[in-house]
Amino acid sequence: MIVAKQKPIAEIKEMLRPYQKVLILGCGTCVKTCFAGGEDEAATLGAALRLAFGQESKSIETEELTVERQCEDAFIQEAAQAVARNEAVLSLACGAGVQAMARRFAKSVLLPGVNTTFIGVLEKPGLFTEECSGCGDCDLDTFGGICPVTRCSKRLMNGPCGGSKNGKCEVSPDIDCAWQLIIDRLTALGLQGNLKRYIPAKDWRPSLAGGPRRLLREDHVI
Amino acid sequence: MKSDGASKLKSVLAGGGFAVTAECGPPRGANAEIIHRKGEWLKSCVDAVNVTDNQTAVVRMSSLAACLHLLELGIEPVMQMVTRDRNRIALQSDIIGAYSLGIRNMLCLSGDHQSLGSQPEASNVFDIDSVNLVHAVRVMRDEGKDMSGFALNGAPEMFIGAAENPFADPLSYRVVRLAKKIAAGVDFIQTQCVYDLPRFREWMRMAREEGLTEKVYILAGITPLKSAKMAQFMATKVAGMDVPEAVIKRMAGVTGPKAVEEGLKIAIETIAELRAIPGVRGIHIMAIEAEERVPDLVKAAGLMPRPMK
Numbered sequence: 001m002i003v004a005k006q007k008p009i010a011e012i013k014e015m016l017r018p019y020q021k022v023l024i025l026g027c028g029t030c031v032k033t034c035f036a037g038g039e040d041e042a043a044t045l046g047a048a049l050r051l052a053f054g055q056e057s058k059s060i061e062t063e064e065l066t067v068e069r070q071c072e073d074a075f076i077q078e079a080a081q082a083v084a085r086n087e088a089v090l091s092l093a094c095g096a097g098v099q100a101m102a103r104r105f106a107k108s109v110l111l112p113g114v115n116t117t118f119i120g121v122l123e124k125p126g127l128f129t130e131e132c133s134g135c136g137d138c139d140l141d142t143f144g145g146i147c148p149v150t151r152c153s154k155r156l157m158n159g160p161c162g163g164s165k166n167g168k169c170e171v172s173p174d175i176d177c178a179w180q181l182i183i184d185r186l187t188a189l190g191l192q193g194n195l196k197r198y199i200p201a202k203d204w205r206p207s208l209a210g211g212p213r214r215l216l217r218e219d220h221v222i
Numbered sequence: 223m224k225s226d227g228a229s230k231l232k233s234v235l236a237g238g239g240f241a242v243t244a245e246c247g248p249p250r251g252a253n254a255e256i257i258h259r260k261g262e263w264l265k266s267c268v269d270a271v272n273v274t275d276n277q278t279a280v281v282r283m284s285s286l287a288a289c290l291h292l293l294e295l296g297i298e299p300v301m302q303m304v305t306r307d308r309n310r311i312a313l314q315s316d317i318i319g320a321y322s323l324g325i326r327n328m329l330c331l332s333g334d335h336q337s338l339g340s341q342p343e344a345s346n347v348f349d350i351d352s353v354n355l356v357h358a359v360r361v362m363r364d365e366g367k368d369m370s371g372f373a374l375n376g377a378p379e380m381f382i383g384a385a386e387n388p389f390a391d392p393l394s395y396r397v398v399r400l401a402k403k404i405a406a407g408v409d410f411i412q413t414q415c416v417y418d419l420p421r422f423r424e425w426m427r428m429a430r431e432e433g434l435t436e437k438v439y440i441l442a443g444i445t446p447l448k449s450a451k452m453a454q455f456m457a458t459k460v461a462g463m464d465v466p467e468a469v470i471k472r473m474a475g476v477t478g479p480k481a482v483e484e485g486l487k488i489a490i491e492t493i494a495e496l497r498a499i500p501g502v503r504g505i506h507i508m509a510i511e512a513e514e515r516v517p518d519l520v521k522a523a524g525l526m527p528r529p530m531k
Binding site: 153154155156157158159160161162163164165166167170171172177180183195196198199200201202204 | 305306310332333334335337338346348349350351352353354357358369385386387390391392395398399401402405406414461462
C-alpha cells in the first residue's frame with residue numbers, strides 16, 4: 001500500500017488560514033489503513049482545526065467527507081457537491097489523490113493534508129516499512145524476495161558495503177542491512193549461486209529517472 | 223609535472239615489491255597550500271598517495287583537482303571515486319579526463335552514506351555501485367569502450383583499485399564479494415584499517431584458499447591511533463570499523479604525547495605482523511589529518527627508501 005503521514009497541525013493551519021469554508025476530504029483506501037486520512041482522521045482533524053482556530057478567534061467552517069479512493073474518477077465524483085460548497089479542499093489522500101482531485105476540479109484550491117512517504121507493508125501493528133520503490137524492473141527473484149533498490153541505503157546491486165555491522169546498516173541501527181537479509185535468505189533457500197553472480201549496472205529507464213511514467217492498457221481502452 | 227608513463231604503483235607491485243601508499247584528505251576549501259604541505263610530507267615515504275573523494279560525505283576540494291596538485295609535486299596519485307555523488311555519465315567523463323591529465327591509478331568506492339556527513343539533507347546518486355564502477359573502468363581500459371559500447375578515442379589505462387572491509391559483516395561473504403570485484407576487473411585492494419589481526423588473518427586465509435591472493439594485490443590498511451578517545455570513536459562512530467577491546471585498553475593506559483607514541487607503536491607492530499601474512503603485498507596508511515606522522519611511521523617500520531624504483 002501507499003503509506004502516508006498526516007502533516008503537523010501547525011502546517012495545515014497555515015495552509016488553511018486564508019479560507020473560511022474548507023472541505024476535509026478523506027480517502028478510504030491506503031491512507032485509511034495507515035491512520036493518516038480515513039474517516040476517523042478526517043473527523044479528528046476537523047475538530048482539532050476548529051479548536052485551534054477558535055483559540056485565535058478565527059472562525060472556520062469545516063465539512064468532512066471520505067470517498068473510497070481519490071485516485072479514481074468514479075469515486076471522486078461523489079465529492080463534487082461538497083467541493084463546490086467550499087472554498088478549498090484539504091485532501092488527506094496521497095499525492096496521486098491530491099493531483100487527481102486537482103485535475104478533476106480545475107477551479108478549486110486543493111491542499112495536501114498528508115506527506116506521502118512510501119510503498120510499504122504493515123510489518124506489525126503500528127509499524128509500516130518501505131519495501132518497493134516502483135523502479136519498474138523487478139529483480140526480486142535474484143535477491144531472494146528482498147529488494148536492494150529500496151532496502152539497501154546505497155541501492156547496491158552487488159552488496160553489502162563496508163558499513164554492514166551485526167546485520168545493521170551504517171545509516172542507522174534501526175535499519176536492517178538489506179544485504180545481510182539477502183545473503184541469509186538465499187543461503188537458507190540453497191540459492192547461494194545468486195550471490196556470486198555479477199549484477200551489471202541497473203537500467204533505470206523504467207524508473208522515474210526515465211521521466212514520469214504511464215501505463216496504457218489497450219485492451220481496457222474504451 | 224605530468225606523468226606520461228604507466229602506473230608506478232603497478233610496477234612496484236608487479237615487480238614483487240612491498241608497496242606503501244598513504245591517504246591524503248583534500249582541504250575543506252580552495253586553499254591548495256594544505257594539499258602541497260601534505261604532499262611534501264608524503265613525497266619521500268610512499269609509492270603513491272590516495273586522494274579521497276569527499277570522504278565521510280563532507281564537501282572538500284575535488285579528488286581530481288587535489289590529484290593534480292600532487293602530480294605537480296612529482297607524487298603519483300591514486301584518485302578515489304565514490305558512486306554516491308555522481309552518475310555513470312559523470313564518473314566515466316571524470317575518469318577519461320583524469321587519465322588525460324596524467325592520473326594512472328584509481329580506487330572505486332560506494333562512499334559513506336550522506337546521512338553521516340555534514341549535509342545530510344542532500345540527495346544521493348548511487349546510479350551504479352562500486353563493483354559496477356570497477357567493471358566500467360576495466361572495459362574502458364581493456365576494450366576501449368565506454369558503458370554504452372562506444373569506442374573511445376583514447377582509452378584510460380588505469381590501474382584499478384577497490385576497497386574491502388574484512389571487519390564488516392558477514393565475514394563469510396566478504397571473500398565472495400572480493401572474488402566478485404576481481405572478476406569485475408580490480409587490480410589492487412586497499413583494506414579498512416587493521417586492528418583486529420586475528421580476524422584479518424582469517425579473512426586472508428579465506429582469500430588464499432579461494433586463490434584470490436594470486437589474482438589481486440592486497441594492501442592492508444593502517445591508521446595510527448592518537449588517543450584513547452580516538453580509539454573509542456573509531457570503535458563506535460565510524461562506519462565499518464572494528465577496534466578490539468584490548469587495543470582500546472592499551473590506548474587508555476597512556477595520555478597526551480605518550481598516547482601518540484603508543485599509537486605509532488601499535489601501528490609499527492601491526493605492520494610487522496602484516497608483512498608476515500602470505501598474500502599481503504603492501505600497506506595503505508590512512509593517517510586522518512596527521513599526514514606529518516607518516517614519514518616516521520614508514521621509517522620505523524623499516525619500509526624506506528620510498529618511492530620504490
